[in-house]
Amino acid sequence: MRVLKEICRQPAALFGLAVILLVLVAALGAPLFAPFDPDEQMFDGLTLEGAPMPPGGQFALGTDTLGRDLLSRMLFGARTSLIIGLVANGIAVTIGLFVGITAGYLRGWAGNLMMRFTDLMMAFPALLLAIVLAALLKPSLWIVAMVIALVNWVQVARIVYTETRGLVERDFILAERSLGAGHGRILFLHILPHLVPTAIVWGTLGIATTVLLEATLSFLGIGVQPPDPSWGNIIFESQSYFQAAPWLVFFPAPSSC
């Protein structure tokens, strides 16, 4: 409840929450709301010249180049984008947490080695790496999610590492250790709970970047493959006709809380 009140006091956060809810509803209720099948190429979906139908009339947002209903495609596209956002980001945060905690807890040469590797990954041009991976592997929804996760875990690892380093030095860990607690107990019962807020913040913040990255990959034609709709490949396919995009503002609330 406290969180809700806090959010309501900030208009930006409220707005963010509203956008998230809207997308969530659109994604979950896609089969209910969508007036047409997203993959069906409608007989009357194109003008006589074969151009897409403009918005209005039977098709609320018009049709795309193949005569498919744009509204339906966008609703189903929300699903794809959201699945990728959640899966990719979930994996990224998990890897980041694991590497960060282990390196921060072990310290010594093993921890050092892990963090040097993280530094190395930071020097990598992330977008380029994602494009190379996505293009050379056969693209599919899951591959795209994996690729994004592989690129995005680095920042999480860095932050978790710093926090763990700080936690390990604290007195309660020392106390726990002198009571004879094992590594597993210390890690999972005493350090991990302290990292939950960080994980949540990154988990939600990261969804936005993930969705953006997915859209970028799909836009380049190496993300989610047609006929599966995603917000990125919808734009990619209708580039020449260009529909204005109402989903620009997609940034979760926690960033402003």
Place this chain on the structure above:
Amino acid sequence: MLSLLVKRLIQSVLILFGVAAVTFVLLYALPADPARMLAGRSATAQTVANIRHELGLDQPLTVQFVHYVGGLVQGDLGRSYTQKTEVATLIAARLPATLTLMAAGILLEVLFGVVLGSIAALNRGGVIDRTVMMSAFIGVSAPQFVVALLLLYVFAATLGWFPMSGYGTAAHVVLPAVTLGLLGAGWYARMVRSAMIDVLNQDYVRTARAKGLSGARVILRHVLPNAVLPIIAMIGIDIGQFMGGVVVVEAVYGWPGIGQLAWQAIQQVDIPIIMGVTLTSALAIIAGNLFADLVAPVIDPRIRSN
């Protein structure tokens, strides 16, 4: 200071070496086969094997890597599979275009960001502040390609003020640079705003005001210089980001830069070029961070003394 520089340089070389190793392993572990790609669809197994031998791809991975690094330390990035040219030459030919775009983009985002961020900070809490921060919010969360297409549609296709795509004249730079500038400006505006609000609350600003200095003079001489540090850090990061991250903008605007080179190479599985571009980008990222770390003490004496 000097020992720090040397230490950082050695670190940088090691990181670069690491990036080369990881990319190398990654590229060869992927299922794409450059020899088959080059040979074409109807090639016999013999032809593919010949090409593979010719490119040295039939040797063990370690041998190939040692060979590659051997060339690398001599400044040799290898030869492109498809274009039969030195990769270094290809990259050098594309570099001016990307650097132009990078410079123009960074200039614009700093300009937009500093102006908007300052205005927001000076009107803190007001309608102007909220409007600016809301726009910054949109700028930060909008996908690059959407903004690029939007600008293209309005200013090139509809109004016809700027050319659709290409490279060469000053008019060609405007739209791609504005795309990068608009998107980046959001980050800068947020940062400048918070840095300036910080500085505005300092005692020395009150003193400057109390001395009777004009508002503009206080802002320009006392507030801005003290708020500039995070901007330098951001520019450092952007130098790296833009080198490897302008693939999309270059693709939309047909800008013949490094990103486009990489994009073509990726589609043809031209591994030497992919390696070369990745290394160039990594070098830019490292150089950008180094730049930020080295410039900071020069402009801020507080850091120097530590």
